Amino acid sequence: MLAEIGFVSVFLAFVAALYAVAAATYSGRIHSERLLLSARNAALATFPLLLIAALALWIALIRGDYQINYVRSVTDPQTPLFYRITALWGSQRGSILFWALLMSVFAFAALLSTWKSDRRLMPGVIAYTMAVLAFFLFLIIFLENPFERVWVRDLPSGEIGIVDSVLIPPDVRAPPEQRLVENSQGLNPLLRHFGMVVHPPMLYLGFVGFTIPFAFAMAALASGDLSTNWIKATRRWTLIAWLFLSLGLLLGGRWAYDVLGWGGYWGWDPVENAAFLPWLLGTAFLHSVMIQEKRGMLKVWNMFLIIGTFSAVIFATFATRSGLVDSVHSFARSSIGMPMFLFWAGITLISVALILWRRSRGELRDEHHNTGLLSRETMFVLNNVIFVALTAAIFWGSFGAPIFSELFLDSEITLGQEYFLQVTPPLFLALFILMGVAPVTAWGATSLARLGRTLLIPLVLTVAFVILLIVTGTSNLVALIGYGFVSMAGFVALYEIWRGAAARIRTHHENPLQATASLFTRNRRRYGGYIVHLGITILGIGVIGSTIFQTERQVTIQRGETIAVNDTYQMRYDNFTEAIAEDGRLMEISQITVFKNGNEVAQLRPRIDNFPDMPMTIAGAHSTLENDFYVLLIGWEEVNYSAATFRVYINPLINLVWLGGLILMLGTIISAWPNEIVPARVTKSIPAGIGATA
């Protein structure tokens, strides 16, 4: 019954989405308000319908309806409730449904919140969001159905046939329950981690979120309302999408660090890179729309950026799902590979064609041209160029080179980590330099002398910071250069906040706390942005420290013995125990004590969890702001556990990566926080209303 409910709901949502696309497009042509309303209602209906479908699958997962193939593939009778709920996105089929559900939620919220203010854009917005949704529903219905059940058919020859089908085919019976349970598989142990539970939904929210600005951009092109309305309407949506995408990436890194047991958080793996590409383009877009709002420049460029971001979102989704990351051949074999590729290529081509059409009519001309070489505009353009270059370089390294060589050179060439470690640091450094200079340049033009005067204090602070680092023992030149440029971006952000607050103290006679608070409430976007810059700076310092100064060492210790890991740290192997967890895994747990300069600082329990067929190394870590003392259990003496082997990583400053991530999120939330002053919306709705009735 659950399978039927779920399937029928998805099907109805699919029909509603298709109807919305057709009705919205046609209503735009004949200017029919009633038809547009009808299209909107169909689009809104996809959310409750998909919610019913998701609930049906959730109930099936919780009840253990093992006849449904998806339920059998991600849960077994031992799976606890929590992982039964998260199993909805535990594997491909369920996660496409989850993707579609989130897409309908975003479309629902965006349509309701902008319905009155941006009526002229609505036909295009509905058509584009629903076309994207309809495509994913198409995948669910025809290729990757999570409601598919298994049936047994008695053949005339006396043998038994197996049929996979959503609806009940003729002459079949349900397989015996016992057999179904025996065939059920629990969730992949690697995914049983909080980071992995939260990481996919965050990433999907980010991906889905970028569909909204994309749909508005396309609606602007289609409707001819090429003002900054589409940018204003979607500024918050873009920030929210960016926030979730950043969170998704950070959680993915945290998961890799905690679970994969190699002491790092970013391996330049194609799957990671695929999710990083939309983040890079989305970040470029967030910056460059400011130039269009302030100066009416870069109209075509902004359109290309949002198309690129959305295109990267779809690419990331299909590259990781179709096996493209493994090789072109596994992509060709995947059932959803070709449809996803066609959708990606189709939507990208249509969008680019729309831009070129509007451009050829001269409607995307910039309002300003003259700008000094040393101006805010130039800095933003440079920032964009670097972001796009980074995207292209990472795309080439992870997908371009392997695919190109496989298709045209008849050999497979892959680019190792060396490629990324060589190509990306200079580009990231350039971004940090721009992050330091851009905020203090003026729109139009700045003289070098004036720029120098404003940068003086942050520069002095940076030099002081670098000298402090040298005095405290950092001698690596690359690290010092990195720390210097990165920290300067942070000092500039702090200095700008201080400058703003100081001006308020002078003119409004507020106390420093009041001044800072009113600074943030008056211009959330700008000062929230500086907080994001500060977060990125801290994250950057963490990345430099943990990449350049990570040390690793393997040691074998007798029980009770204390050894020196390096000049500062000592560790003692105390004990070894075995235990069986609730879900049946056998845990082999070592116990160690960590000393810093002879003083006990932590007791750690690095262990190995033996899931059936799959051991998992769980690190023990002692985290401080200075570093992580990260220990993996490698092996042990079978007799009495008299000795054990450990691999010890010392990861300096790694916690700044997570701390920087938190600050970045805080800054984004400040930036995206709604203003209480409402009148802006009222004035905006007047021209839009005229446009709709005309």
Next chain:
Amino acid sequence: MAQAVSTQPWEKPVSAESERQKLAVKGRGRWKFLVGGLLILAAVGYLVISGTLSGARFFITVDELLADPAYVGQTVRIAGAVIGDTIAQDGDSITFTIAHIPKNTNNLGESLHLAANDTSATRLVVTYEGAKPDLLQHEAQAILSGTLDENGVFHANELLLKCPSRFQEGSSDASLGAAEPPQS
């Protein structure tokens, strides 16, 4: 010449001069942007090309690696099926043997199973500096980056493992009731 032009009253020499100046400023500005853009493009291009040259690894099979002596000492990327009995931890490094798997197989799980249990398949001894990864087990697919030495031992500095048989979503298992495999 300029003097001759300025003597004509209808030429409005002052405004023409300023117009020319404006154009010149605009032209010079564009020129600066163009040069700057080209410099950036060249720098990024240099980074990507040099990175590609130093980071490129040919992805070849075990058979291809052993057939061509030119590969000795060159950094390559290979894939093979891990033979479980051969895995040994030796101090800081681990050694194991992998078997050749053909390129572009349709069913990776099956070809891994065949290769690991086929004594006639080409085998290669691998050493890897580092901890034994969890997934290093019988019939896993090992993807290695490293170099082959003169003694025929492969020194891996990067080790990636995949176990395609486990935790994969697929259609129903034949054991659900049938004696015959399902038609998929």
